[in-house]
Amino acid sequence: MKILKDKDYKVPGFLVSGTRCGIKKKEGAKDLAVIYSEVPASVAAVFTKNAVKAAPVLLDMERVKSGKGRAVVINSGNANACTGDDGLKKARAMSRGVAKALKVKEEMVYVSSTGVIGEPLPVDKIINAIPELVKNMREDGWKDVEAAIMTTDAFPKMVGVRTDIGGKDITIMGIAKGAGMIHPNMATMLCYIATDCFISPILLDKALRKAVDASFNSITVDGDTSTNDTVLALANGVAGNKPLTSRSMDMGKFQDAFNYVTKELAKMIVRDGEGATKVIEINVKGAAGKSDAKKAANAIGRSNLVKTAFFGNDPNWGRIAAAAGYSGARVIPERMDIYFNDLQVVKNGLCVGGDWEVKARNAMKGVEVKVTVDLNMGKGDATVWASDLTYEYVKINASYRS
Amino acid sequence: MKILKDKDYKVPGFLVSGTRCGIKKKEGAKDLAVIYSEVPASVAAVFTKNAVKAAPVLLDMERVKSGKGRAVVINSGNANACTGDDGLKKARAMSRGVAKALKVKEEMVYVSSTGVIGEPLPVDKIINAIPELVKNMREDGWKDVEAAIMTTDAFPKMVGVRTDIGGKDITIMGIAKGAGMIHPNMATMLCYIATDCFISPILLDKALRKAVDASFNSITVDGDTSTNDTVLALANGVAGNKPLTSRSMDMGKFQDAFNYVTKELAKMIVRDGEGATKVIEINVKGAAGKSDAKKAANAIGRSNLVKTAFFGNDPNWGRIAAAAGYSGARVIPERMDIYFNDLQVVKNGLCVGGDWEVKARNAMKGVEVKVTVDLNMGKGDATVWASDLTYEYVKINASYRS
Numbered sequence: 001m002k003i004l005k006d007k008d009y010k011v012p013g014f015l016v017s018g019t020r021c022g023i024k025k026k027e028g029a030k031d032l033a034v035i036y037s038e039v040p041a042s043v044a045a046v047f048t049k050n051a052v053k054a055a056p057v058l059l060d061m062e063r064v065k066s067g068k069g070r071a072v073v074i075n076s077g078n079a080n081a082c083t084g085d086d087g088l089k090k091a092r093a094m095s096r097g098v099a100k101a102l103k104v105k106e107e108m109v110y111v112s113s114t115g116v117i118g119e120p121l122p123v124d125k126i127i128n129a130i131p132e133l134v135k136n137m138r139e140d141g142w143k144d145v146e147a148a149i150m151t152t153d154a155f156p157k158m159v160g161v162r163t164d165i166g167g168k169d170i171t172i173m174g175i176a177k178g179a180g181m182i183h184p185n186m187a188t189m190l191c192y193i194a195t196d197c198f199i200s201p202i203l204l205d206k207a208l209r210k211a212v213d214a215s216f217n218s219i220t221v222d223g224d225t226s227t228n229d230t231v232l233a234l235a236n237g238v239a240g241n242k243p244l245t246s247r248s249m250d251m252g253k254f255q256d257a258f259n260y261v262t263k264e265l266a267k268m269i270v271r272d273g274e275g276a277t278k279v280i281e282i283n284v285k286g287a288a289g290k291s292d293a294k295k296a297a298n299a300i301g302r303s304n305l306v307k308t309a310f311f312g313n314d315p316n317w318g319r320i321a322a323a324a325g326y327s328g329a330r331v332i333p334e335r336m337d338i339y340f341n342d343l344q345v346v347k348n349g350l351c352v353g354g355d356w357e358v359k360a361r362n363a364m365k366g367v368e369v370k371v372t373v374d375l376n377m378g379k380g381d382a383t384v385w386a387s388d389l390t391y392e393y394v395k396i397n398a399s400y401r402s
Numbered sequence: 403m404k405i406l407k408d409k410d411y412k413v414p415g416f417l418v419s420g421t422r423c424g425i426k427k428k429e430g431a432k433d434l435a436v437i438y439s440e441v442p443a444s445v446a447a448v449f450t451k452n453a454v455k456a457a458p459v460l461l462d463m464e465r466v467k468s469g470k471g472r473a474v475v476i477n478s479g480n481a482n483a484c485t486g487d488d489g490l491k492k493a494r495a496m497s498r499g500v501a502k503a504l505k506v507k508e509e510m511v512y513v514s515s516t517g518v519i520g521e522p523l524p525v526d527k528i529i530n531a532i533p534e535l536v537k538n539m540r541e542d543g544w545k546d547v548e549a550a551i552m553t554t555d556a557f558p559k560m561v562g563v564r565t566d567i568g569g570k571d572i573t574i575m576g577i578a579k580g581a582g583m584i585h586p587n588m589a590t591m592l593c594y595i596a597t598d599c600f601i602s603p604i605l606l607d608k609a610l611r612k613a614v615d616a617s618f619n620s621i622t623v624d625g626d627t628s629t630n631d632t633v634l635a636l637a638n639g640v641a642g643n644k645p646l647t648s649r650s651m652d653m654g655k656f657q658d659a660f661n662y663v664t665k666e667l668a669k670m671i672v673r674d675g676e677g678a679t680k681v682i683e684i685n686v687k688g689a690a691g692k693s694d695a696k697k698a699a700n701a702i703g704r705s706n707l708v709k710t711a712f713f714g715n716d717p718n719w720g721r722i723a724a725a726a727g728y729s730g731a732r733v734i735p736e737r738m739d740i741y742f743n744d745l746q747v748v749k750n751g752l753c754v755g756g757d758w759e760v761k762a763r764n765a766m767k768g769v770e771v772k773v774t775v776d777l778n779m780g781k782g783d784a785t786v787w788a789s790d791l792t793y794e795y796v797k798i799n800a801s802y803r804s
Contacts, residue, residue, distance in 0.1 A: 052727030052735045082723050084736060084752045117720025118753050227724050304706070304791075305799055312800030318519025321484050322629050325454030333454045334486060350486045351520050389706075390800075391793050397707055398714030398792075 001257050004160030004171070006143075011160075011173045012196040013038045013238030015137035018148030021129035023077030023115070023122055032129050033148035035192055036071040036102055036137055041236040043069035043110070044205035046212050048229035055080045055087030055121075056111035057228060059095070063107055067201025069234060070108035072192060073098040073126075073133075074149050076177075079188065080113040080121040081227035090123040097127045101134040112230050114151055114177065114188040142175060149177045149190055157268040163257045165250045168241040170197040174261040179272040188228040189216060191265060197254060198237035199244045207251075207258050208233050215262035218297075219270050219385045231262075270385040275392025279385055280310055283372045284324075287380035292329035294382040296373065299327030301386030310369065311388040315360030317345050324373055335376040340364060403659050406562035406573070408545075413562075413575045414598040415440045415640030417539035420550030423531035425479030425517070425524055434531050435550035437594055438473040438504055438539055443638035445471035445512070446607035448614050450631035457482045457489035457523075458513035459630060461497070465509055469603025471636060472510035474594060475500045475528075475535075476551050478579075481590060482515040482523040483629035492525040499529045503536040514632050516553055516579065516590040544577060551579045551592055554798060559670040565659045567652045570643040572599040576663040581674040590630040591618060593667060599656060600639035601646045609653075609660050610635050617664035620699075621672050621787045633664075668787065675789025676798045682712055682788045685774040686726075689782035694731035696784040698775065701729030703788030712771065713790040717762030719747050726775055737778040742766060 018033040045064045047057050063069070073094055080087045095109040102109070113121065136144075146156040157176040162169055178189035199207070212231055244251045270279050282300050287293035300306055303323040309316040317338050325331055338346035340363040345356050363369070420435040447466045449459050465471070475496055482489045497511040504511075515523065538546075548558040559578040564571055580591030601609070614633055646653045672681050684702050689695035702708055705725040711718040719740050727733055740748035742765040747758050765771065 050724060050727040051731075051733040052723050079720070082720055082735065082748075082751060082753070084750070086752075117718070117724065118748075227720070227727065304795075308796050308799035311796065314800065316519075318481070318484055318629070321454050322452060322519065325452040325629065329453075331453040333484065346484075346520075348486075349484060350488075351484070389796060391796050393706075394710055394713065394791060394793050394796060397710035398716065 001161050001163040001260065004162060009142040009158060009160050009173060010139040011171045011194045013236045014194050015139060016141040016145045017133055017136040017138065018141065018144030019129055019133045019136060021075065021125045023075060023125055030144060030148035031076045032126060032133055033074045033145040034071060034098060034133050034137065035145060035194060035234070037234055037236040039236050039238065040068055040070060040108070041234040042067060042199055042201040042204045043232065043234050044201060044208045045230060045232040046209060048226060050227050052082065052227050054113060054228040055083055055091040056113050057230060058088065059091045060110045060230065060232070063110060066107065068108065069110055070104040071098055071102055072110040072112065072232060074112040074190065075126055076149050076151050077115040078113060078119055078121050079115045079117045079228050082118040083120060087121060090121045093123050094126055097130045101130050110232060112190055112228065114149065114190055114228055117227060142173065146175045151177065152179045152274060153177050154179065154272050157265050157272070159261045159264045161257050161260060163253060165197060165239070165244070165254055166241040168239045170195060170239040170241060172197070172257050172261050174265050176265040176269060178269045179274050188226045189269065190228070191216065191231040191262070193233040193261060195233070195235045196238040197235050197244070198239060198241050199235045199254065203244055203246065203251065204233055204235050207255050210255060211258045211262040214259060215266035218383060219266050267385055270387050273387025274397065275390040275395065276387030277311060277390055278367045278369055278388050280388065281368065281370045282384045282386060283370065283381065284375065285372060285381045286374045286376045286378060288330040288378040289380040290382065293380035295327045296324045296329040296375065297382045297384035299323045300371070300373065301384040304389055307386065307389035310364065311390045313361055313364045315340055315345060315357060315364055320371060320373065321346065324375070329375065330377055331375060332377065337374040337376065339372040341370050403563050403565040403662065406564060411544040411560060411562050411575060412541040413573045413596045415638045416596045417541060418543040418547045419535055419538040419540065420543065420546030421531055421535045421538060423477065423527045425477060425527055432546060432550035433478045434528060434535055435476045435547040436473060436500060436535050436539065437547060437596060437636070439636055439638040441638050441640065442470055442472060442510070443636040444469060444601055444603040444606045445634065445636050446603060446610045447632060447634040448611060450628060452629050454484065454629050456515060456630040457485055457493040458515050459632060460490065461493045462512045462632065465512060468509065470510065471512055472506040473500055473504055474512040474514065474634060476514040476592065477528055478551050478553050479517040480515060480521055480523050481517045481519045481630050484520040485522060489523060492523045495525050496528055499532045503532050512634060514592055514630065516551065516592055516630055519629060544575065548577045553579065554581045554676060555579050556581065556674050559667050559674070561663045561666045563659050563663060565655060567599060567641070567646070567656055568643040570641045572597060572641040572643060574599070574659050574663050576667050578667040578671060580671045581676050590628045591671065592630070593618065593633040593664070595635040595663060597635070597637045598640040599637050599646070600641060600643050601637045601656065605646055605648065605653065606635055606637050609657050612657060613660045613664040616661060617668035620785060621668050672787040672789050677792040677794025678789030679713060679792055680769045680771055680790050682790065683770065683772045684786045684788060685772065685783070686777065687774060687783045688776045688778045688780060690732040690780040691782040692784065695782035697729045698726045698731040698777065699784045699786035701725045702773070702775065703786040706791055709788065709791035712766065713792045715763055715766045717742055717747060717759060717766055722773060722775065723748065726777070731777065732779055733777060734779065739776040739778065741774040743772050
């Protein structure tokens with residue numbers, strides 16, 4: 001597997017672009033993007049579990065049942081969420097406008113929106129910008145797409161890889177936006193993955209769900225998703241490989257490459273956590289089961305007291321133990337071991353003593369810190385990535401709409 | 403029911419005091435307290451649901467089974483949590499020391515600790531201070547008790563009421579500490595309630611659980627309790643009223659007075675939320691059931707995005723709708739109504755439009771703001787009190803141990 005450099009970001013058979021339609025307040029900021037496959041593509045997607053779903057999510061959930069698609073249109077600056085029938089009409093109008101310009105069926109066009117919730121979508125701005133959006137499409141326009149979907153993101157999130165599947169070179173390109181979702185109740189996370197691999201919608205859906213579980217679902221807490229979260233994959237088959245089959249070696253290779261792309265994007269989102277100064281990798285081992293491990297890791301990663309302690313380089317392992325304790329995972333305090341990076345600070349539920357604190361403070365000082373909690377209850381393990389909680393987080397979120 | 407003034411804080415038959423034993427770092431700060439009943443009292447208590455329980459909690463859980471007690475000893479500055487067998491021995495030593503000095507049985511003495519987790523309790527300091535602690539006991543020493551149990555609290559939390567039960571005046575006095583517990587995974591909350599009412603341990607336990615459910619359990623999220631949380635009530639019967647019976651009018655009066663004390667204390671804790679600038683009262687109405695109402699209210703009160711929006715006086719109702727949406731409560735977005743104080747901003751899931759934003763910003767500016775979410779799904783309702791999330795919260799919790 002080869003990791004692509006920025007200049008090589010393109011996927012055969014995909015034309016993409018990003019432009020300004022005028023929704024974002026900032027002068028000149030791009031806020032409208034399209035991803036277009038020159039031939040019909042297999043499509044798979046996962047969406048927010050929030051009961052309050054944005055209009056474009058409701059639309060896409062219907063359309064993805066076909067397993068097919070030609071394009072995705074995305075706007076930023078307005079989430080088109082909590083907008084009722086009017087929102088649904090406007091989401092449809094977005095897709096219709098793009099479908100017309102691309103001369104494809106409306107049902108083949110997917111829609112995403114991200115930004116402020118509950119304000120009417122200024123859809124006319126979008127419709128007016130579609131001709132230019134489509135005219136500008138090109139194979140290497142991914143950076144413009146990324147720029148047009150970002151909101152509070154501090155940096156773009158793009159990963160491309162190339163690998164050999166059945167004697168053919170195939171490309172997997174992923175882009176994402178999101179900087180708040182590592183927090184309990186996050187800003188929107190969007191991710192699009194385009195590949196020229198030939199794969200059926202059913203297998204693409206399987207691969208996507210596996211990859212999301214080990215990446216985006218490991219930087220947040222189950223169920224705690226925004227109104228708009230969407231991860232959507234398109235595979236157009238232009239590489240001309242033999243169709244992948246369920247248990248083939250090639251399917252394994254494809255999955256590995258796919259996982260790499262989503263995991264790297266997920267980590268970038270944590271690194272860009274609103275106001276974050278560091279990425280905390282939380283490894284829970286020895287849980288009574290996989291689900292216990294996830295519960296404990298999520299509770300630790302979600303704890304405001306843990307997050308603020310990390311911001312202050314305070315090795316307050318008691319807060320970590322307490323979070324594991326209330327997570328719902330089966331915990332016997334006397335069995336718990338805790339490590340900062342490779343430094344053990346707790347053994348059988350008790351502090352190791354000595355000069356542990358000075359050493360632990362040093363271990364915490366990097367921008368990437370690993371915490372390992374061994375519950376010594378069984379064989380379940382899970383990894384979650386979290387950011388710290390800082391002044392800057394409060395600042396960003398206290399004034400997001402202003 | 404009469405609300406007592408500060409100078410009238412005393413309960414017949416109870417002697418109390420607070421002193422300095424030297425655990426808190428701050429020069430002169432009180433950190434050891436005792437509450438003593440001159441006669442055997444009925445005792446009831448509720449404790450943290452955290453799987454990781456501090457040593458004194460484990461001890462008290464055993465002792466409260468008797469339904470009887472004479473005294474409580476409390477230290478601050480060290481939580482005696484995650485301290486294993488050594489911690490249990492020290493908790494027992496604290497109770498033994500106080501029992502000796504008071505000439506009561508060791509099993510009649512309850513213990514609480516609050517402060518840093520995971521550090522060995524300097525129990526010798528406590529033992530050495532017990533003679534003075536006991537010597538200083540007096541009826542009106544409640545302020546000293548409160549001072550000795552506070553940690554990050556910005557102000558003391560004390561409520562006393564007097565009411566007539568079966569022709570006798572009875573007093574209910576409550577004190578509490580805790581400033582972080584309104585946040586998802588909180589600092590320790592301690593509360594002690596002393597009354598001279600004559601009531602059986604079983605009825606006292608019932609009354610306590612009812613009161614806690616409508617107060618302390620409504621300012622936090624179920625299961626998310628610290629290692630040390632304790633609410634303990636002592637009733638010594640010195641008032642000489644006829645024993646209360648389960649469904650009598652007098653029992654109702656007692657419950658009302660008890661509820662008043664715990665609810666006022668709970669609200670004080672929110673008002674003193676670490677770094678908080680305002681108290682948000684979240685009323686969820688029209689939920690499909692009581693448990694749905696609690697889920698939605700808790701999710702809203704716990705959301706960092708909602709909390710920061712309130713700090714910034716940003717009427718971002720979308721975040722409130724989103725939190726209700728992921729809470730697990732049954733929600734149909736098109737039915738949701740949202741109000742800030744009495745101002746309706748969302749009707750049937752849609753913004754009311756017009757100049758709502760200016761009005762809503764104004765509605766949010768007070769130190770107490772009410773949010774009402776009507777799910778229009780049924781008859782379940784619940785109220786939760788939450789604080790906002792501020793720079794100061796981050797500051798306090800990033801440097802708590804320093």
